[in-house]
Amino acid sequence: MNAIAENKKFITTAELKNMGYSYYRIGQLEKAGLLARVNRSTYENLIYKGDENDFFSAEAYVPDGVICLMSAARYYGLTNFLPDTVDVAIERKKKVNTLPKWPRIKVFYFDAVRMDIGATEIKDGGNSFHIFDIEKTVVDIIYYRNKIGIEETSEVLRNYLKRKDRQVDRLYAYAKKLRCEKVVRTYLEVLVS
Numbered sequence: 550m551n552a553i554a555e556n557k558k559f560i561t562t563a564e565l566k567n568m569g570y571s572y573y574r575i576g577q578l579e580k581a582g583l584l585a586r587v588n589r590s591t592y593e594n595l596i597y598k599g600d601e602n603d604f605f606s607a608e609a610y611v612p613d614g615v616i617c618l619m620s621a622a623r624y625y626g627l628t629n630f631l632p633d634t635v636d637v638a639i640e641r642k643k644k645v646n647t648l649p650k651w652p653r654i655k656v657f658y659f660d661a662v663r664m665d666i667g668a669t670e671i672k673d674g675g676n677s678f679h680i681f682d683i684e685k686t687v688v689d690i691i692y693y694r695n696k697i698g699i700e701e702t703s704e705v706l707r708n709y710l711k712r713k714d715r716q717v718d719r720l721y722a723y724a725k726k727l728r729c730e731k732v733v734r735t736y737l738e739v740l741v742s
Contacts, residue, residue: 556675558597559609562590588647603652604671604678607635610648614639615668616680617657618689619697625683627708630701638681638689640664663689666723683709684720691736692729706736 578584584592591609614637622628634655641658667685687709694702724733
């Protein structure tokens with residue numbers, strides 16, 4: 550267990566099996582208080598000593614999910630708003646069986662096209678999580694502006710436009726694929742003028 554204790558917050562059953570642990574041994578680790586079951590395929594490593602990150606929990610509880618909307622905007626420094634939930638997108642056909650009491654996870658159901666565009670994986674030590682890239686995050690926030698709020702949407706877009714690494718061409722390409730190019734163009738025109 551020491552090989553994974555230092556750098557992995559959540560461990561899947563498949564990973565434990567690949568490390569040579571049998572189901573019996575995994576059960577013993579759980580009884581000994583080294584592992585806690587999260588869902589059918591994932592355990593929390595209770596002797597993890599690394600940095601805590603709510604996004605690791607979101608990845609464990611919503612394995613096919615992608616960090617999105619205001620949580621992603623906060624990650625990229627596009628907003629000063631501090632969300633009290635982790636926003637996670639999941640494909641409409643998928644289901645989430647168990648959610649933790651903390652961190653609170655808010656699930657958004659996206660269609661397959663919206664899920665496929667702009668998802669990227671961030672690795673942090675032995676842990677990782679999936680998040681939409683910065684342009685996809687901005688497009689999604691504009692698309693869901695009525696749920697998020699007009700002020701928050703404007704703040705995110707203003708902060709995005711101030712960045713030197715912005716890729717407005719990619720922003721337009723995403724907006725076109727997601728059929729919201731007109732709204733994105735209107736927002737940009739208002740903020741740039």
